[in-house]
Amino acid sequence: MVWLTNPKLVAAVSNAGGLGVLGYCGGFPKPISSVKGTAEQIRKSIREIRKLTDKPFGVNVCPAADDVLGFSKATVEICKEENVKILIAAGTISIDEFKKWKDDGFTLVVREQNPTVRGALAAEKVGADIIVATGCDEGGCMPILNNGTTSITALIADAVKVPVLAAGGIINEKFAKAAAVVGAEGAFVGTRFILSKENPAADIVKKDIMTTHPDDFLVYTHANGVLRWRTTPHKVGREGVEANKKGIFNPPSGNFYKGLIQGDLEACVNSVNNVIPLIKSIDSCKDIVNEIARGFI
Numbered sequence: 460m461v462w463l464t465n466p467k468l469v470a471a472v473s474n475a476g477g478l479g480v481l482g483y484c485g486g487f488p489k490p491i492s493s494v495k496g497t498a499e500q501i502r503k504s505i506r507e508i509r510k511l512t513d514k515p516f517g518v519n520v521c522p523a524a525d526d527v528l529g530f531s532k533a534t535v536e537i538c539k540e541e542n543v544k545i546l547i548a549a550g551t552i553s554i555d556e557f558k559k560w561k562d563d564g565f566t567l568v569v570r571e572q573n574p575t576v577r578g579a580l581a582a583e584k585v586g587a588d589i590i591v592a593t594g595c596d597e598g599g600c601m602p603i604l605n606n607g608t609t610s611i612t613a614l615i616a617d618a619v620k621v622p623v624l625a626a627g628g629i630i631n632e633k634f635a636k637a638a639a640v641v642g643a644e645g646a647f648v649g650t651r652f653i654l655s656k657e658n659p660a661a662d663i664v665k666k667d668i669m670t671t672h673p674d675d676f677l678v679y680t681h682a683n684g685v686l687r688w689r690t691t692p693h694k695v696g697r698e699g700v701e702a703n704k705k706g707i708f709n710p711p712s713g714n715f716y717k718g719l720i721q722g723d724l725e726a727c728v729n730s731v732n733n734v735i736p737l738i739k740s741i742d743s744c745k746d747i748v749n750e751i752a753r754g755f756i
């Protein structure tokens with residue numbers, strides 16, 4: 460959800476009874492390249508969220524291994540200063556950092572990028588409050604591992620004692636019920652909220668998602684073979700597929716601001732989960748939260 464959250468969306472989800480999460484570049488008016496500038500813009504977004512809701516919300520961060528330039532480290536410091544209590548840690552399992560964040564008083568939601576039972580157990584052991592089980596049904600940076608949402612949710616829920624959230628294709632009550640059956644206590648939702656009234660994605664991006672036939676999505680490997688994209692069929696996706704055929708597994712993902720916010724569909728991947736074609740309308744965050752929540756009642 461890089462660029463695809465903002466204070467309005469985060470507050471709307473939290474006000475509806477969910478936990479809104481401010482993602483990377485959430486609410487940024489334009490791209491910012493410096494760590495200091497990024498951190499200060501996150502501060503502004505956090506303060507704007509607080510004008511719109513008095514409910515809890517979280518902020519996305521990632522371990523240092525996935526953030527060599529230190530953007531997330533700076534974000535964590537801003538969260539401390541602004542009294543944000545919930546971190547969503549997405550990426551590799553980082554025991555030392557998780558311990559430190561817990562010692563700092565954060566509620567910690569851990570989402571291993573390529574989820575494993577061992578990783579979930581390790582995170583639980585050092586105090587993770589919630590584990591996200593992400594299947595390859597998801598949008599965004601898909602796991603290279605081939606467990607679907609149902610299977611990885613069942614495996615992790617069986618192994619840990621803390622609550623597990625299912626991620627990947629949870630778009631409505633039906634899929635939420637399926638996740639609940641195999642042990643999920645809630646859902647971690649991304650793609651469905653792109654098709655919300657509050658989402659900052661350009662209208663043409665939302666239309667592109669809603670009009671792409673489910674058989675026409677492209678999938679290619681990136682991040683040196685660690686992750687995959689599923690994307691609507693445009694230039695960057697086609698080039699990524701061709702690069703993989705040549706043995707290149709770190710092809711570009713494109714310019715997300717230009718593509719997703721300004722609406723140039725040829726500029727970047729437009730990445731979604733594999734069942735989003737079942738959604739035929741753009742709805743309010745409140746309606747989306749309420750529908751998915753019904754699956755867990």
